[in-house]
Structures are given as C-alpha cells and as structure tokens.
C-alpha cells in the first residue's frame with residue numbers, strides 16, 4: 001500500500017510493487033538464477049536468501065509513455081535503477097524516498113531493474129554491522145506516475161494557534177522540467193479555506209516554493225485522544241486546464257516548550273512510549289500494511305501513546321496509521337552508536353544529512369511527529385561529534401523550525417552536547433548493564449545535567465530503558481534473560497522513571513525482539529536483541545502485563 005489515502009485525482013499514479021517481480025542474486029551459489037518474489041520484500045524472506053549479503057537485481061515491466069516519474073519509497077540499502085538498461089537513479093540508504101524523472105518516454109512496454117546492495121563497506125557510513133539488521137531488497141513500494149512538464153513536488157502546512165483561532169503557513173513546491181518557462185495558476189484548498197497564486201512564473205528547469213498564510217475557521221484540533229485529520233489539495237492550472245494535483249493530510253496541532261515541559265496545543269505531554277524497529281521474522285523490514293497496523297494495535301493495547309522510530313525514518317504508511325490512531329511519533333534520522341571514528345568516515349556527514357534532507361520534506365505534514373531525533377548514541381562526548389550534532393540540528397531548524405529536536409545520549413556524565421537540543425534525552429539501563437538502583441541512577445544523572453551542563457532547565461526524557469528476556473525462558477531463579485527478570489526490571493524502571501517529577505516521559509527498549517546483524521561485534525543470544533515486550537512473532541512475554549498495567553495507570 002502506498003498511503004492510507006488517495007494522493008492524486010488528476011495525476012495518473014499506480015503502484016508497480018504489490019506483484020511478483022523477478023529476483024536474481026549477483027553473488028554466491030545461486031548467482032544469476034532467477035526467482036519470482038513478492039514485492040515489496042526483503043530477500044531474507046526467501047528461504048534461499050535468509051542470510052544473503054550481497055547484491056540482487058529486481059525486475060519488472062510496465063506499459064507507459066510520456067514524462068514519467070518513478071518513486072522508490074525504500075530500497076535497502078544502496079540502489080541503482082535502470083530503465084530499459086539505462087541507469088536513471090542511484091541512492092544510498094534504506095529508509096528514505098528517492099525518485100527518477102524520465103522525460104518523453106516512448107509509449108510501450110518498458111523494463112525496470114533495481115540493483116539492491118546490502119553489503120557493508122567503507123562507502124557506507126550509516127549501514128554498518130549493528131544491533132539491528134540491514135536487510136536487502138526493494139523493501140517499500142515503487143510508484144509510477146505520469147507527470148506534466150510542471151508538477152507539484154510537495155505541499156507543506158504549518159499550523160499555529162493565535163488568540164482568534166487556527167492559522168497555518170502553506171507552502172507549495174512546483175517544479176518545471178521543461179526548457180521553456182512556465183506560467184500557471186496554483187490553487188490550494190484545505191478545511192474549507194482556499195488559496196490562489198495567479199500567473200506564477202517558473203523559469204526553465206527549476207523550481208519555486210509558493211508561500212501564503214491562511215486563517216481557518218471552525219476546525220477541530222488533532223490530539224492523541226481525538227486525532228482529527230484534514231486534507232490539503234493543491235492543483236496546477238495551465239491555460240485554464242487542471243494539469244496536476246497533490247493531496248496530503250495534516251492536523252491542527254502545535255508543539256511548544258515552556259521551561260521543562262513539552263506541550264501539545266497547550267496541554268502538557270507525558271510520553272509513555274516504545275522504541276520500535278521495522279522488523280519481522282517473515283518480512284524483514286518490509287512489513288505489509290496489516291502487520292504494521294497490528295503492531296500499532298498492540299502498542300495501543302499496552303496503553304502507550306508514542307513510538308520512537310529507532311533508528312531511522314519509517315514507512316509513510318506506518319506514519320499515516322500513527323496520525324489516524326493518535327500515536328505520537330519521535331522520528332529519527334538513521335544512525336546508531338557511531339563512534340567518533342565512524343563519524344570521521346568521509347561519507348558520514350553527507351549520508352547522514354541526506355537522510356534529514358529526504359526525511360523532513362517527505363514527512364513534514366504528519367501531525368503525529370512531535371519531535372525530530374538525530375544520531376542515537378553517537379559521539380556527543382567529543383568536540384568533533386558535537387560539531388556534527390550542531391550541523392545536523394542547524395539543518396533540521398532550516399527545514400522545519402516548527403518542531404523541537406533532540407538526540408538520545410548514552411554518554412553518562414561525559415556528554416558535552418546538551419546545549420544543542422531542545423529536549424535532553426538519555427538511554428539508561430540500570431539493573432541491566434549495571435546494578436545501580438534506578439531512582440538513584442536517574443537522580444544522580446539528572447542533578448548532574450542541571451548543575452554541570454547546558455541542558456539545565458530543558459525538558460528531560462528517558463528515550464530507552466529495558467532488559468532482555470528470552471521468550472519462554474522462565475525459571476524460579478529469576479536470573480537475567482528470564483521473562484521474570486525482564487518483567488520485574490521493567491516494573492522497577494518504569495515506576496521510577498514515570499514517578500520522577502522532572503521527567504516528561506519514557507520509551508521502553510523495545511517493542512519486539514529483533515534480528516541483529518551477525519557481523520556486529522557485540523553478539524546477542526539467538527542473534528537477536530531480546531529486549532522486546534513481545535517476541536519477534538509478537539507473542540507476549542511476562543513483561544507485557546506489567547507494562548500494560550503501568551502505562552494504563554500513569555495518566556495522561
């Protein structure tokens with residue numbers, strides 16, 4: 001599924017995935033053999049390729065002509081795209097969208113081939129052996145569109161509340177592909193309000209962002225309790241003819257910070273969340289719609305009000321569902337646990353910034369996203385690392401000044417970067433990686449932040465807490481790795497963190513057990529990170545009822 005709502009009425013658009021494609025691995029004993037595979041998919045879902053690391057070519061054909069745009073929602077993790085054997089795009093990173101525009105394609109049948117590569121190398125600064133799996137394949141949908149010379153790239157809505165009601169900044173980005181200038185009208189309509197830009201001139205082969213401010217009358221705000229959504233439709237009109245359109249969805253909500261609190265439409269937020277990887281034993285990172293919705297049903301059943309998309313941008317459909325279900329989202333760019341040396345990889349800066357440049361415009365309108373996160377557990381304790389954090393926060397502010405930003409630190413009392421984010425966030429594992437009682441550890445850390453760092457006075461949140469528990473391993477010793485130990489530890493951790501007056505919330509590490517890359521130095525029992533509240537098949541561990549009881553009891 002591309003989105004949970006229709007994005008075009010005028011522009012012709014259809015999904016190319018959702019069918020069987022040909023798949024052929026490039027290395028190993030099956031190199032060159034051709035298989036039929038369902039798309040979107042990870043090749044690890046296929047019995048022959050469950051541990052394949054290499055390149056694979058996916059092929060399909062389609063009928064089309066004219067100027068076409070192919071949108072790739074996610075190829076894991078490096079992609080080269082060929083149309084009729086001609087390279088039309090290349091892209092690094094599994095978790096962001098990229099596209100290819102092909103002008104004046106001859107009417108007829110065309111072949112599309114995508115070479116996906118999930119190998120680790122010096123060239124890949126973000127996909128490295130890690131505590132999660134870098135799968136391979138066309139893991140998110142591919143969409144084919146027929147576009148006119150001038151078309152709408154995105155529409156962004158930034159709602160804000162003033163005494164007299166809801167207002168919003170509206171921006172429409174229009175691109176002109178042609179070698180000739182374009183003159184057109186642009187109309188936008190949302191929640192009963194219309195905007196019109198007349199006789200807009202767009203020079204050849206360039207783009208323009210049109211801006212306006214609108215007042216909205218009688219609208220209902222979006223909130224976790226009442227996730228009211230509105231559509232905005234932008235239409236291009238050329239010589240009196242409607243030539244292109246784009247519909248997106250948004251909600252009237254505003255996130256603000258006052259002192260140590262975070263507010264959504266003036267109401268203080270208390271986060272009860274879970275960190276979630278896109279991971280499933282059958283689907284890898286390519287979860288189909290039903291599996292994503294089922295995860296969110298579990299998350300709601302647990303009484304959580306938020307998800308952290310650790311450690312990369314998520315599938316748009318998942319974000320659509322969060323918008324609809326009123327689940328708040330901490331969305332983060334792609335990076336986990338990079339050392340200063342990793343951050344000094346010559347590709348790091350460009351690759352990490354590209355994720356931000358691709359994530360924010362694509363996900364801008366989701367009301368569920370209340371904060372942007374970056375660089376989980378990277379080198380925020382070094383001057384070099386701090387500079388990387390600073391640049392990325394500057395970029396985020398440039399692309400979206402309307403949301404706060406943060407990063408999850410693990411640099412206990414050595415972090416030097418808390419002057420940079422709006423919210424100070426920590427990943428802590430008392431009673432798992434060390435035995436200090438939770439309240440003692442938390443209080444010591446919090447006091448240090450207030451007395452010794454530039455994070456003093458900012459909102460404070462715990463972005464990871466948890467313990468490992470192997471599904472089905474129960475015994476009277478209640479030793480580490482038993483379900484009992486995990487349940488008892490989460491009870492102590494959650495009670496302490498949610499009861500800490502200056503903490504605005506907590507994310508449990510993690511929603512479900514996940515596969516980790518075999519090459520990762522740390523190693524894990526079962527080659528899985530076993531800290532899920534449910535296991536990889538979403539079967540409940542003992543911790544489930546504990547979390548459910550505490551989350552349901554912890555109020556708003």
Ligand code: ADA
Nearest residue numbers: 131336376377427464529531
């Ligand atoms: C971290 C990290 C997670 C995971 C977790 C753990 O701090 O952010 O990705 O590795 O710890 O299980 O230890």
